[in-house]
Amino acid sequence: MSYRIFALCSLVISAPLLFGMGCRPRPRIVQAPSVPVEKAQEPSQTDESIQGVLAYANLAGARADLIRDGSESSVQDGQALAEGDQIKVTNGTLELIYPDAGISQVSAGSEIVLLAQNDAPRDGEVSAEIELIAGNIWTRF
Numbered sequence: 001m002s003y004r005i006f007a008l009c010s011l012v013i014s015a016p017l018l019f020g021m022g023c024r025p026r027p028r029i030v031q032a033p034s035v036p037v038e039k040a041q042e043p044s045q046t047d048e049s050i051q052g053v054l055a056y057a058n059l060a061g062a063r064a065d066l067i068r069d070g071s072e073s074s075v076q077d078g079q080a081l082a083e084g085d086q087i088k089v090t091n092g093t094l095e096l097i098y099p100d101a102g103i104s105q106v107s108a109g110s111e112i113v114l115l116a117q118n119d120a121p122r123d124g125e126v127s128a129e130i131e132l133i134a135g136n137i138w139t140r141f
Helices: 002-019
Strands: 053-058 063-068 071-074 080-082 086-091 094-098 102-106 111-114 130-134 137-140
Touching: 130 137
Parallel strands: none
Antiparallel strands: 053 080, 053 094, 063 071, 063 086, 086 111, 094 102, 102 137, 111 130
């Protein structure tokens, strides 16, 4: 009699493990930041020496490194960013502000590259190409 109870208990306990019940990965739910996003405006300080500005950096307490033309420097608040710029966020959340278009928030530990626009945007269309090498990015246009 005790053997039957032991066998029944063993079957009840091991059945979920054998058939994978309870072992399914749960979907990862990502929520947008709680910061309301309005139409982005260009910063008052701009770098006129940069051609083809795609976005401007808004540090908001974040720290990030910029690799441009093989040289590395710290990203400055309001700095113009152009195609080919590689950005590594080391601390906080860096915001990329697209003039009259929207915003991207790049998390700490993330690394991105701003890519050239392959297709010219049509009237009323907003486009940006970003290569995400590592980490997380949230974008809203």
